[in-house]
Amino acid sequence: MDHQHPPAVAAYLAAEGDAAAIAACFTRTGGVNDEGRTHLGTDAVAAWHADASSAFEYTSTVVDEERLGDQAYRLTKHLEGDFPGGVVDLDHLFALSDDRIAFLFITVRQTVPAT
Numbered sequence: 001m002d003h004q005h006p007p008a009v010a011a012y013l014a015a016e017g018d019a020a021a022i023a024a025c026f027t028r029t030g031g032v033n034d035e036g037r038t039h040l041g042t043d044a045v046a047a048w049h050a051d052a053s054s055a056f057e058y059t060s061t062v063v064d065e066e067r068l069g070d071q072a073y074r075l076t077k078h079l080e081g082d083f084p085g086g087v088v089d090l091d092h093l094f095a096l097s098d099d100r101i102a103f104l105f106i107t108v109r110q111t112v113p114a115t
Helices: 008-014 021-026 042-055
Strands: 026-034 035-038 058-067 070-082 087-097 102-108
Touching: 008 021, 008 087, 021 026, 021 042, 026 042, 026 087, 035 042
Parallel strands: 026 102
Antiparallel strands: 026 035, 058 070, 070 087, 087 102
16 A cells, blocks of 8 residues: 555654654644543643553554545554454544644544445
8 A cells, every 4th residue: 555644644653652753743732532532732642652552562554544635634553462352443533734733533443334
């Protein structure tokens, strides 16, 4: 898959594992909603990423992506690791502001049953 991510999303993906670099991808007042919890501001985003990335060992692969206009983007990451269930696909919905992330909403990918 040839990924042509918006610059803020590309920076976010390149920064994985580095909480300060992840936080630098966000606007000063930007935030993340993950696992039903909202983290607002770059300090809270950095703390969220440090906690989330150290809780389990896992690998992640981008498996889908979609531009949703000029200021929104969705990508799906497939994770495998030692977390409960061991495998999950997560949608990352980005609200973008210029070259930064204004908000990121992460949720378990919902599949539609075939009819």
